[in-house]
Amino acid sequence: xxxxxxxxxxxxxxxxxxxxxxxxxxxxxxxxxxxxxxxxxxxxxxxxxxxxxxxxxxxxxxxxxxxxxxxxxxxxxxxxxxxxxxxxxxxxxxxxxxxxxxxxxxxxxxxxxxxxxxxxxxxxxxxxxxxxxxxxxxxxxxxxxxxxxxxxxxxxxxxxxxxxxxxxxxxxxxxxxxxxxxxxxxxxxxxxxxxxxxxxxxxxxxxxxxxxxxxxxxxxxxxxxxxxxxxxxxxxxxxxxxxxxxxxxxxxxxxxxxxxxxxxxxxxxxxxxxxxxxxxxxxxxxxxxxxxxxxxxxxxxxxxxxxxxxxxxxxxxxxxxxxxxxx
Amino acid sequence: xxxxxxxxxxxxxxxxxxxxxxxxxxxxxxxxxxxxxxxxxxxxxxxxxxxxxxxxxxxxxxxxxxxxxxxxxxxxxxxxxxxxxxxxxxxxxxxxxxxxxxxxxxxxxxxxxxxxxxxxxxxxxxxxxxxxxxxxxxxxxxxxxxxxxxxxxxxxxxxxxxxxxxxxxxxxxxxxxxxxxxxxxxxxxxxxxxxxxxxxxxxxxxxxxxxxxxxxxxxxxxxxxxxxxxxxxxxxxxxxxxxxxxxxxxxxxx
Numbered sequence: 395x396x397x398x399x400x401x402x403x404x405x406x407x408x409x410x411x412x413x414x415x416x417x418x419x420x421x422x423x424x425x426x427x428x429x430x431x432x433x434x435x436x437x438x439x440x441x442x443x444x445x446x447x448x449x450x451x452x453x454x455x456x457x458x459x460x461x462x463x464x465x466x467x468x469x470x471x472x473x474x475x476x477x478x479x480x481x482x483x484x485x486x487x488x489x490x491x492x493x494x495x496x497x498x499x500x501x502x503x504x505x506x507x508x509x510x511x512x513x514x515x516x517x518x519x520x521x522x523x524x525x526x527x528x529x530x531x532x533x534x535x536x537x538x539x540x541x542x543x544x545x546x547x548x549x550x551x552x553x554x555x556x557x558x559x560x561x562x563x564x565x566x567x568x569x570x571x572x573x574x575x576x577x578x579x580x581x582x583x584x585x586x587x588x589x590x591x592x593x594x595x596x597x598x599x600x601x602x603x604x605x606x607x608x609x610x611x612x613x614x615x616x617x618x619x620x621x622x623x624x625x626x627x628x629x630x631x632x633x634x635x636x637x638x639x640x641x642x643x644x645x646x647x648x649x650x651x652x653x654x655x656x657x658x659x660x661x662x663x664x665x666x667x668x669x670x671x672x673x674x675x676x677x678x679x680x681x682x683x684x685x686x687x688x689x690x691x692x693x694x695x696x697x698x699x700x701x702x703x704x705x706x707x708x709x710x711x712x713x714x715x716x717x718x719x720x721x
Numbered sequence: 722x723x724x725x726x727x728x729x730x731x732x733x734x735x736x737x738x739x740x741x742x743x744x745x746x747x748x749x750x751x752x753x754x755x756x757x758x759x760x761x762x763x764x765x766x767x768x769x770x771x772x773x774x775x776x777x778x779x780x781x782x783x784x785x786x787x788x789x790x791x792x793x794x795x796x797x798x799x800x801x802x803x804x805x806x807x808x809x810x811x812x813x814x815x816x817x818x819x820x821x822x823x824x825x826x827x828x829x830x831x832x833x834x835x836x837x838x839x840x841x842x843x844x845x846x847x848x849x850x851x852x853x854x855x856x857x858x859x860x861x862x863x864x865x866x867x868x869x870x871x872x873x874x875x876x877x878x879x880x881x882x883x884x885x886x887x888x889x890x891x892x893x894x895x896x897x898x899x900x901x902x903x904x905x906x907x908x909x910x911x912x913x914x915x916x917x918x919x920x921x922x923x924x925x926x927x928x929x930x931x932x933x934x935x936x937x938x939x940x941x942x943x944x945x946x947x948x949x950x951x952x953x954x955x956x957x958x959x960x961x962x963x964x965x966x967x968x969x970x971x972x973x974x975x
Contacts, residue, residue: 474816484811488811490808493739497735504727506817507727
């Protein structure tokens with residue numbers, strides 16, 4: 395028997411999810427939890443299994459094993475009921491190119507079982523909110539990429555779903571449209587919507603997600619807040635570019651006392667993990683000056699999610715993506 | 722069940738509303754069949770002997786049946802596009818009746834087929850075709866025509882989801898169906914064909930349907946053709962509708 399969503403601690407709860415396509419194992423046991431009103435970012439290269447997770451959670455695909463509940467409903471047993479409570483915006487903008495923006499939203503509303511008049515009113519409301527009212531009566535094939543994405547997102551919001559799934563919402567968008575879409579998503583979350591989004595972009599996960607699950611080869615390989623993940627890679631590091639690459643070893647020796655680990659050397663670049671942020675730059679400059687090493691540039695850098703990804707998977711997000719595209 | 726009905730209408734409406742905005746489709750529905758009628762009537766017509774009929778009378782039922790079989794092409798192209806552009810995912814994530822996606826598509830075809838057939842009849846009337854039967858029989862002919870077209874919508878729905886691209890749907894449909902329509906009584910009397918082709922043409926559902934149309938519109942002796950045509954159409958639906966639904970489930974569930 396389906397439980398009411400209020401009874402569940404989490405808006406999305408996934409246990410031991412397994413899915414294969416023939417011989418290809420897409421998911422090999424995924425556990426996830428998303429609290430109400432938060433954003434979970436699924437981060438990983440193409441082919442890692444992110445889209446498969448979304449497809450199972452939105453009832454498009456049946457899992458081979460494991461269980462998943464969304465808004466208190468089982469994705470298999472309560473699939474029909476669940477479809478009334480979720481919104482999905484896909485990788486490609488799933489709108490009918492030959493329909494106008496308003497016709498698209500009206501159609502979706504009617505397929506939720508609304509009358510034509512109510513569906514149309516809701517469509518108007520959403521077009522206004524997404525700043526598409528001027529284009530309401532134009533076929534969407536005349537829309538820009540950013541406008542289509544906004545319409546796609548609007549279509550996902552027609553039934554005011556408490557849980558929203560966004561599969562790579564900004565892939566292929568220009569920076570300005572991306573920023574707009576991010577702000578829209580942040581607005582939805584502020585209104586209490588729970589969001590599960592997939593992305594290959596580390597900055598996107600960093601900006602939007604309150605929790606991140608890093609997915610690779612069909613499993614969750616790390617999870618936590620963006621800050622926790624960055625801390626796991628190590629604290630802040632100093633990047634020092636020297637006048638002469640020949641002096642790099644001397645610089646590394648001079649800086650060794652600042653860190654628990656030996657400094658890294660790469661040409662004229664020396665990298666030092668630091669214990670404390672305060673005074674680190676001053677101390678490094680003093681040590682290097684004493685050793686007679688000339689410095690061209692020095693900066694304190696926090697690890698990015700790129701570093702996280704690299705250290706967790708042993709490969710960069712972008713490179714893995716190319717592998718998948720070639721396969 | 723009520724849900725299936727209303728959702729089917731919503732999807733059918735979607736497919737009809739978009740039609741005037743895709744000019745290439747409108748041309749396919751209107752200009753192209755008219756062009757074929759004129760070509761056959763005035764280029765080949767003089768060389769084809771059709772005992773008992775004028776060529777205009779002989780041609781129109783044949784070319785209408787051929788044309789309506791291809792009406793389902795829009796379904797093949799449209800479903801293929803919907804699958805690849807993610808619209809099917811959107812539909813499947815909605816609390817709608819799942820069968821409505823295919824039912825709405827094929828229902829929309831019935832409307833466009835009716836439109837297309839009407840244009841052909843009017844063109845026919847202008848170039849010398851006329852009905853030789855009662856209004857009731859003529860209407861029965863129209864009904865049979867739409868049923869036959871509906872059956873082929875399911876064939877094309879299946880094909881459209883079977884192949885990888887809209888272009889492939891186009892060529893497969895063309896190669897599979899086009900010869901069938903020509904090795905029939907649609908454009909020439911079957912008696913004029915070499916014996917092997919003739920044997921095939923005589924059992925070809927296109928021949929049976931065209932002959933049924935000629936009996937309902939021109940009063941040609943029908944034999945069992947009218948019932949035969951109806952049975953063929955229903956048989957095609959019985960075979961291809963489940964195939965299309967199964968294919969839809971598979972294609973969409975990946």
